[in-house]
Amino acid sequence: MHKRKAFSMLELIFVIVILGIVSSIGSEIIVNIYESYIVQKASHKASIKSELAINQIANRLQYRIDKSLLARKPGQTGTTLATDVYPVNEVPISGVNNVDIFTALEWIGTENDGFTQSGQPAWSGFADLNQSTFSSIVTIGSKLSNEGTILQNIAGNTTAPTPAILFQTAEYRPGKRYDDTLCMYNANGCIFPVTYPTDTNLTFTGGGDRNATDMIYAEFYTLAASAYAIVPENNSTVNGIPIWDLVLYSNYQPWLGQNYTNGVRSILVKNVSVFRFKQEISSIRIKLCTIARINENTQISTCKEKAVIR
Numbered sequence: 091m092h093k094r095k096a097f098s099m100l101e102l103i104f105v106i107v108i109l110g111i112v113s114s115i116g117s118e119i120i121v122n123i124y125e126s127y128i129v130q131k132a133s134h135k136a137s138i139k140s141e142l143a144i145n146q147i148a149n150r151l152q153y154r155i156d157k158s159l160l161a162r163k164p165g166q167t168g169t170t171l172a173t174d175v176y177p178v179n180e181v182p183i184s185g186v187n188n189v190d191i192f193t194a195l196e197w198i199g200t201e202n203d204g205f206t207q208s209g210q211p212a213w214s215g216f217a218d219l220n221q222s223t224f225s226s227i228v229t230i231g232s233k234l235s236n237e238g239t240i241l242q243n244i245a246g247n248t249t250a251p252t253p254a255i256l257f258q259t260a261e262y263r264p265g266k267r268y269d270d271t272l273c274m275y276n277a278n279g280c281i282f283p284v285t286y287p288t289d290t291n292l293t294f295t296g297g298g299d300r301n302a303t304d305m306i307y308a309e310f311y312t313l314a315a316s317a318y319a320i321v322p323e324n325n326s327t328v329n330g331i332p333i334w335d336l337v338l339y340s341n342y343q344p345w346l347g348q349n350y351t352n353g354v355r356s357i358l359v360k361n362v363s364v365f366r367f368k369q370e371i372s373s374i375r376i377k378l379c380t381i382a383r384i385n386e387n388t389q390i391s392t393c394k395e396k397a398v399i400r
Contacts, residue, residue, distance in 0.1 A: 132382040132383075132384050132390055133382065133390050133392060135382060136361075136380050136381070136382035136390065136391075136392040137392045137394075139359050139360075139380060140359065140378050140379070140380045140392050140393070140394040141394055142359070143336060143358040143359035143378060143380075144376060144378045144394045144395075144396050145396070146338070146358060147195075147320055147338075147358070147376060147378075147396075148376065148396045148398050150199055150318055151197070151374055151376075151398045152398055152400060153199045153200040153202045154197045154198070154199055154200075155197065155198045155199065155200060155256060155273075155312060155314060156372075157256065157273040157280065158196075158197045158198035158273050158281075158317070159177070159178050159195075159196075159197040159369070159374075160175045160176060160177060160178060160195075160196050160197070161175065161176050161177075161178050161181045161192040161193075161194065161195060161196075161367070162174055162175045162176075162192060162194045162195075162196055162319075163191055163192055163193075163194065164193055164194045164321050164322050164323065165321075165323075167349035167350065167351060175192075175196075176192055177369075178195070178367060178368070178369040178374070179368075179369040179370075193322050193365060194319060194320060194321040194322065195319065195320045195367050196317065196318065196319040196320075196350060197317065197318055198254075198256075198273075198281070198314045198316070198317045198318075198344070199314065199315075199316055199317070199318055200312050200313070200314060201213070201237075201240075201241075201253060201313045201314055201315040201316075203240050203244065204236065204237045204240045204241075204313065205313070207236065207240070210231070210232075210233045211231070211232060211233070212232065212233055212234060212236040212237040212240055213229060213232045213234060213237060213292075213313045214229055214230060214231035214232045215229075215310055215311060215312065215313075216229060216230050216231060216309060216310065216311075217229055217230075217257075217307065217308070217309055217310070217311055218230050219307055219309060222307065225293060225294055226291055226292060226293040226294065227255075227291070227292050227307065227311070228290055228291060229290055229291070229292055229311070230290065232289060232290050233289050234286035234288065234289050234290065234291070234292070235286075235289050237253070237286055237313075238250060238286070241253065241315055244315065244316070244341070245341060251315050251316060251341065251343055252283045252284075252285070252295070252343060252345075252346060253283070253284055253286075253313050253314060253315045254281050254282060254283050254284065254313070254314045254315075254343065254345040255281070255282055255284045255292060255294075255311050255312070255313055255314075256273070256280060256281045256311065256312045256314060257280070257307055257308040257310070257311050257312075258308055258310040258311065258312060281314070281345050282294050282295075282345065283295045283343070283345050283346060284313075314345075315343075316340055316341050316342065316343070316353075317340075317342055317343065317344050317348075317350070317353070318338065318339065318340050318353075319338070319339040319350035319353070320336060320337070320338055320339075320358070320365070321336075321337050321339060321350065322334040322335070322336060322337075322362065322365055323335050323336075323337045328361065328381050328383055328389055329383075329386075329387065329389055331363055331381060331389070332363065333360075333361045333362060333363050333381055334362055335357050335359070335360050335361075335362065336357070336358045336359050336360075336362045336365055336378070337355060337356070337357055337358065338355075338356050338357075338358050339351070339353035339354065339355055340353050340354050340356075341353050341354045342354075359378070359380055360380075361380050361381045361382070361383075362378065362379065362380055362381075363379045363380065363381050363391060364377060364378065364379035364393065365377070365378055365379075372399065372400060373397050373398060373399040373400075374397070374398045375395065375396070375397045375398075376395070376396055376397075376398070377393065377394070377395045378393065378394050378395075379391055379392065379393040379394075380392055
C-alpha cells in the first residue's frame with residue numbers, strides 16, 4: 091500500500107488567502123490602467139481638437155488687415171466704438187465694460203490666393219497712380235481675369251464675393267476722423283468695393299465717404315474678399331464650469347453693409363472654457379482651453395496658446 095502526500099487544511103487556507111491577495115492586487119492594477127487609459131484618451135482627444143482649432147484661427151490671422159482687427163460683444167452686430175467694438179489692444183479690463191464682455195474677435199483678411207498664385211498674380215498690390223483716375227486705378231503686373239475664378243472657388247456654390255480695396259499708408263485731410271478699427275465697416279472711407287473690368291483695372295463701385303477732398307490714393311494696396319469672426323456661442327455648463335461653442339464666420343463683406351451673421355457659419359470646437367486674445371505691437375497671442383467630460387463628476391481641461399507674429 092502506497093501513501094500519498096496531501097495538503098493540510100491549514101495549507102489550503104494559506105493558498106486561498108494568497109490567491110485572494112494576488113487577485114485583488116491584479117484587479118486594482120487593471121482598474122488603474124483602464125482609468126489611466128480613459129483619462130489619456132480624453133486628454134489626447136481634447137488636445138487634438140484644441141490644436142486644430144487654434145491653428146485654424148492663427149492661419150487666418152496671419153493674413154489679417156490690421157486696420158480691421160477688433161474685439162466685440164458676442165451676439166451683437168453694432169459697430170459703435172466703445173459700445174459694441176474695441177481695438178484689440180484697447181479692450182477694457184475693469185469697470186462696467188469688463189474684458190469678458192468683448193470675447194469675439196473679428197477682422198478682414200487679405201485675399202492671399204490671388205496674390206500668391208504661381209506665375210503672374212491675379213492682383214499685384216501695386217497701383218500706377220499716373221494712369222489712375224478717381225473712379226478707377228491701374229494695377230500693374232496684375233491679371234485680374236483670374237481673380238473672378240479664384241473668388242468663385244472660395245465661395246463654392248454661392249455667388250462670388252465683391253472684393254474691396256484698401257490703400258496702405260493712405261492719409262486723410264486734416265479734420266477727417268480716421269479710426270482704423272472701424273475701417274472694415276466703411277465708416278471712415280478707407281475700404282471700398284471694386285470690380286475688375288480688365289486685367290489691370292480696378293473700378294470703384296461704392297461711394298461712402300470717398301470723395302476728392304477726403305482720400306489720397308497710395309501706390310500700394312491690399313485686396314480683400316472676406317471678413318472673419320470668431321464668436322463664442324451656445325453657452326452651457328459642465329459640472330458648474332461655463333462652456334460654449336467656438337464658431338467661425340467667414341465669407342461676408344462689411345464693405346457691402348454685411349455683418350458676421352451674413353457669413354458662412356462653422357463650429358471650430360465645442361466645450362470651450364477659455365478663449366482669450368491679446369495684441370502686442372505686431373503680434374497677437376491667443377489662448378484656447380477645452381473641457382473633456384470623463385463621467386458625471388469628472389472632467390479634464392486642455393489649453394493651447396499660440397502667437398501670430400509677422
